[in-house]
Amino acid sequence: MITLTGLQKVYHGESGTVIALEEVSLAIKQGEIYGIIGKSGAGKSTLIRCINLLERPTAGKVVVAGQDMTALSEAELREARKSIGMIFQHFNLLSSRTVLENVAFPLEIAGVKRAEWEKKVLPLLELVGLSDKKDVYPAQLSGGQKQRVGIARALASQPKVLLCDEATSALDPQTTESILTLLRDINKKLGLTIVLITHEMHVIKAICDQVAVIEGGQLVETGKVFDVFTKPKSATAREFIKAVVNNKLPEALAEVLSETPVAGGNLVVRLSFFGAATNEPVIAGLIRRFAIDVNIISGNIDHLQDTPYGTLLIELSGAQDDIQNALNYLQAIDLETEVIGYVARHAYAAG
Numbered sequence: 001m002i003t004l005t006g007l008q009k010v011y012h013g014e015s016g017t018v019i020a021l022e023e024v025s026l027a028i029k030q031g032e033i034y035g036i037i038g039k040s041g042a043g044k045s046t047l048i049r050c051i052n053l054l055e056r057p058t059a060g061k062v063v064v065a066g067q068d069m070t071a072l073s074e075a076e077l078r079e080a081r082k083s084i085g086m087i088f089q090h091f092n093l094l095s096s097r098t099v100l101e102n103v104a105f106p107l108e109i110a111g112v113k114r115a116e117w118e119k120k121v122l123p124l125l126e127l128v129g130l131s132d133k134k135d136v137y138p139a140q141l142s143g144g145q146k147q148r149v150g151i152a153r154a155l156a157s158q159p160k161v162l163l164c165d166e167a168t169s170a171l172d173p174q175t176t177e178s179i180l181t182l183l184r185d186i187n188k189k190l191g192l193t194i195v196l197i198t199h200e201m202h203v204i205k206a207i208c209d210q211v212a213v214i215e216g217g218q219l220v221e222t223g224k225v226f227d228v229f230t231k232p233k234s235a236t237a238r239e240f241i242k243a244v245v246n247n248k249l250p251e252a253l254a255e256v257l258s259e260t261p262v263a264g265g266n267l268v269v270r271l272s273f274f275g276a277a278t279n280e281p282v283i284a285g286l287i288r289r290f291a292i293d294v295n296i297i298s299g300n301i302d303h304l305q306d307t308p309y310g311t312l313l314i315e316l317s318g319a320q321d322d323i324q325n326a327l328n329y330l331q332a333i334d335l336e337t338e339v340i341g342y343v344a345r346h347a348y349a350a351g
């Protein structure tokens with residue numbers, strides 16, 4: 001649905017030349033929710049605005065729904081933009097127009113008469129849950145309701161693609177969740193392709209199928225959200241993931257943990273489970289097979305796109321050979337095993 005090839009954007013500002021995008025290439029399939037995550041100044045806004053050519057790339061190609069956007073005339077571009085809706089962090093509503101009139105605005109501009117646009121706008125207000133607010137002005141709405149108006153307005157010209165520019169960044173966590181749920185529903189109901197930019201990993205985790213991590217104008221990692229979450233390759237992705245996956249060691253353990261083996265001490269291991277492995281009785285298997293004690297220090301199970309994944313922090317105590325055999329066993333089965341460190345016997349809970 002969207003293909004970006006070798007995209008480059010150079011700004012020549014007062015403070016000099018800025019390369020905002022460098023050799024960005026990515027492909028977004030129809031019906032996908034594609035998230036682009038990066039820190040402030042990474043190039044996210046520039047990238048998403050290059051998709052509808054609000055920003056003209058310095059070099060590279062933008063193809064949306066089979067159309068080469070960079071090759072279009074201004075008039076053709078205006079027409080092509082009808083199939084690309086956009087919503088914004090600060091909603092960009094017209095304060096002197098009611099909710100109904102805001103949603104109708106793109107249709108009015110396109111010359112559609114009121115009797116005609118009402119037939120389109122009223123169902124959209126219902127879709128976003130704002131039928132009862134159709135005659136109120138934006139000032140009387142909450143942030144979440146304003147964004148619902150923004151979404152309905154973006155859908156008015158029946159786009160194939162919806163671009164979301166930090167659409168939930170100005171909203172509280174609960175409202176963010178309701179807007180993300182609405183976006184997911186619209187994606188499912190209308191088969192709409194959604195591209196969103198964000199600096200928050202929980203947004204990616206909540207609704208995206210695919211993710212691209214952008215840093216200094218370059219994509220440093222792309223892939224399925226599940227793969228990037230469970231096996232991040234770049235330091236930036238790892239850093240973002242830390243914000244939503246609690247892998248912190250308990251303080252009492254961190255204080256006594258040694259990176260090097262402690263004579264006669266216990267081994268601390270983090271197990272990461274993905275998908276089906278979460279159903280395996282791993283701990284029971286360990287105790288049955290080896291003459292060791294297993295102490296569970298902490299654990300959590302979460303879901304990513306309905307696939308369970310989790311981590312378990314355990315302490316193994318026993319004779320060195322038995323511990324090594326247990327470790328070999330863990331490493332041979334279908335889960336990720338990471339030796340976190342060593343603790344002296346009796347230094348921590350397992351004793």
Ligand SMILES: Nc1ncnc2c1ncn2[C@@H]1O[C@H](COP(=O)(O)OP(=O)(O)OP(=O)(O)O)[C@@H](O)[C@H]1O
Pocket residue numbers: 011012013018019020038039040041042043044045046047199
């Ligand atoms: N019109 C402009 N003129 C000059 N430089 C610009 C312009 N727009 C953006 N930049 C620069 O390009 C780089 C990328 O900016 P961009 O706004 O795309 O980043 P971002 O990831 O969206 O950041 P934020 O999350 O803070 O909005 C930054 O260094 C920014 O200062």
